[in-house]
Amino acid sequence: MTDMTSTPAETPVPVADLSRAPLPTAATLRKRKSVPIQLTRFAVFNTRIMRMVLKGDH
Amino acid sequence: MADIVILGAGVSGHTAALHLSRLLPKGHTVTVVSPNSQWNWIPSNIWVGVGKMSKKDVVFPLAPVYAKKGVQFRQAKAVGIHPRGDAESQRPAVDIVHTSPARDGETERIRYDYLVNATGPQLKFQMTEGLGPHGGHTVSVCTADHAIEAAAALEASIAKLKSGQRQTLVVGMGHGTCTCEGAAFEYVFNVDHELREAGVRDLARVVYLTNEAELGDFGVGGMTFDDMGFETSSELWTGSLFRERGVEAVLGVHVTKVEPGVVHFETLDGQMHSLAFDFAMLLPPFGGVPLAAYDRDGSDITSELFAPSGFMKVDADYSGKPYEQWKASDWPKTYLAQGYDNIWAVGIAFAPPHQISKPRKTPTGTMIAPSPPRTGMPSGVMGKTAALSIVDRIKHGPGAKAHEASMANMGAACIASAGAGLRTGSAAAMTMMPIVPDYDRYATGRDLKDTRGELGLSGHWVKLMLHYLFIHKAKGRLGWQFIPE
Numbered sequence: 351m352t353d354m355t356s357t358p359a360e361t362p363v364p365v366a367d368l369s370r371a372p373l374p375t376a377a378t379l380r381k382r383k384s385v386p387i388q389l390t391r392f393a394v395f396n397t398r399i400m401r402m403v404l405k406g407d408h
Numbered sequence: 409m410a411d412i413v414i415l416g417a418g419v420s421g422h423t424a425a426l427h428l429s430r431l432l433p434k435g436h437t438v439t440v441v442s443p444n445s446q447w448n449w450i451p452s453n454i455w456v457g458v459g460k461m462s463k464k465d466v467v468f469p470l471a472p473v474y475a476k477k478g479v480q481f482r483q484a485k486a487v488g489i490h491p492r493g494d495a496e497s498q499r500p501a502v503d504i505v506h507t508s509p510a511r512d513g514e515t516e517r518i519r520y521d522y523l524v525n526a527t528g529p530q531l532k533f534q535m536t537e538g539l540g541p542h543g544g545h546t547v548s549v550c551t552a553d554h555a556i557e558a559a560a561a562l563e564a565s566i567a568k569l570k571s572g573q574r575q576t577l578v579v580g581m582g583h584g585t586c587t588c589e590g591a592a593f594e595y596v597f598n599v600d601h602e603l604r605e606a607g608v609r610d611l612a613r614v615v616y617l618t619n620e621a622e623l624g625d626f627g628v629g630g631m632t633f634d635d636m637g638f639e640t641s642s643e644l645w646t647g648s649l650f651r652e653r654g655v656e657a658v659l660g661v662h663v664t665k666v667e668p669g670v671v672h673f674e675t676l677d678g679q680m681h682s683l684a685f686d687f688a689m690l691l692p693p694f695g696g697v698p699l700a701a702y703d704r705d706g707s708d709i710t711s712e713l714f715a716p717s718g719f720m721k722v723d724a725d726y727s728g729k730p731y732e733q734w735k736a737s738d739w740p741k742t743y744l745a746q747g748y749d750n751i752w753a754v755g756i757a758f759a760p761p762h763q764i765s766k767p768r769k770t771p772t773g774t775m776i777a778p779s780p781p782r783t784g785m786p787s788g789v790m791g792k793t794a795a796l797s798i799v800d801r802i803k804h805g806p807g808a809k810a811h812e813a814s815m816a817n818m819g820a821a822c823i824a825s826a827g828a829g830l831r832t833g834s835a836a837a838m839t840m841m842p843i844v845p846d847y848d849r850y851a852t853g854r855d856l857k858d859t860r861g862e863l864g865l866s867g868h869w870v871k872l873m874l875h876y877l878f879i880h881k882a883k884g885r886l887g888w889q890f891i892p893e
Binding site for chain 1: 741860
């Protein structure tokens with residue numbers, strides 16, 4: 351699904367309709383910046399990379 | 409004693425050179441041929457492209473590193489391969505043309521026993537009229553110098569926004585067959601961040617113009633994530649980020665022409681469109697670097713070694729079967745060139761057997777098909793794999809089994825990080841395992857345990873960490889070999 355948005359000087363461009371994409375809640379936005387939570391995510395992300403390295407053809 | 413020649417000093421070629429210098433006994437020669445005198449950590453060019461890093465932060469001279477490691481270095485471009493030797497000798501050889509100021513234009517023929525083709529991409533801006541920084545009307549972040557120009561153009565746009573002038577900033581892919589959508593995604597994320605930091609986001613229209621048929625495709629056919637016990641798609645995940653940031657996405661695009669301030673493009677429905685812009689960073693399509701191959705008698709055998717795209721044919725299935733019939737097992741494992749047991753093609757230099765994303769055509773016959781990405785982590789792994797195979801063959805004889813590293817059994821991380829500093833940045837971080845989906849092994853094509861997407865400050869820390877770790881590794885400093893590719 352697309353909607354057509356443009357400024358008068360342009361040929362209309364088919365911009366993707368993202369109105370059904372979920373928006374983060376205020377709590378989710380806070381978590382993305384929370385240092386303690388993000389330190390945990392940092393450890394988890396690096397562990398995942400190392401797991402991929404160990405089990406794949408790396 | 410064996411002579412090994414490596415064409416290219418990007419992630420894959422440089423990784424191969426470092427491991428060969430580490431693992432081979434004295435007496436063997438390793439020669440790297442690269443037209444560039446400097447190594448570039450390309451993922452961080454994105455930060456150069458928004459003025460957050462300078463060129464010196466992302467490049468360093470290759471010659472001192474190779475001198476320390478006992479690797480010979482030719483600043484030159486390879487132009488020809490003689491895989492069966494020539495009229496003078498049965499030993500294979502490569503022809504190079506020097507590019508250093510001291511020897512510019514000088515030609516040389518180097519004999520080899522083992523060859524690693526890691527030549528990387530040719531940036532084919534010329535495939536779209538008006539595209540690119542060399543006489544075109546758009547900027548790029550493909551090289552550090554390109555990124556410096558991009559940062560200056562972005563700064564000029566931000567200055568106009570600060571004076572109250574509205575601006576349209578377009579980021580994306582300059583052709584229907586481009587690859588590296590992840591880089592454009594990261595750059596648009598950075599542009600949005602810079603505009604917000606400058607306090608001018610409300611005056612700017614930011615448009616992401618991509619050849620992907622769906623957001624979150626990234627040239628790998630998208631991903632399925634496990635999110636709180638539910639399967640969700642990278643399309644929804646990416647769409648959420650775009651909606652949150654107010655970035656407009658135009659999908660299934662083939663850019664046909666760029667004029668000053670206007671980009672013209674066709675979409676998958678065959679319609680033609682034009683979009684006026686004040687700033688545009690559009691990536692070029694990639695091709696193989698111009699490299700010919702010759703038989704002993706001098707006859708041209710380029711088509712024997714290379715696909716029409718200019719990429720080298722390796723141990724993959726190039727039978728050209730329909731997209732719906734391809735299998736993960738079609739992808740190369742050893743990267744040995746077809747018909748040769750002493751030539752490897754790694755990184756972008758090898759010809760992928762097929763697209764991972766579904767290739768599509770417009771009603772007018774225009775191909776819009778994201779090409780498979782094979783930069784970053786997989787490039788380094790392939791370089792190391794070729795090096796290990798060469799070392800085994802030198803130590804244990806030519807019958808030694810070649811090492812394997814299929815992209816269908818290899819993971820990768822893609823981190824789109826914006827901002828600077830440890831508290832102010834943010835990132836969209838993805839991991840996928842494997843890169844090439846394997847539907848025989850996994851219902852969703854990939855291992856849900858390791859295929860994840862998350863947003864937050866931690867991804868930014870990972871990206872910063874990788875920047876310093878990989879430059880440390882590329883400089884061959886203490887403990888470099890323990891840093892995984």
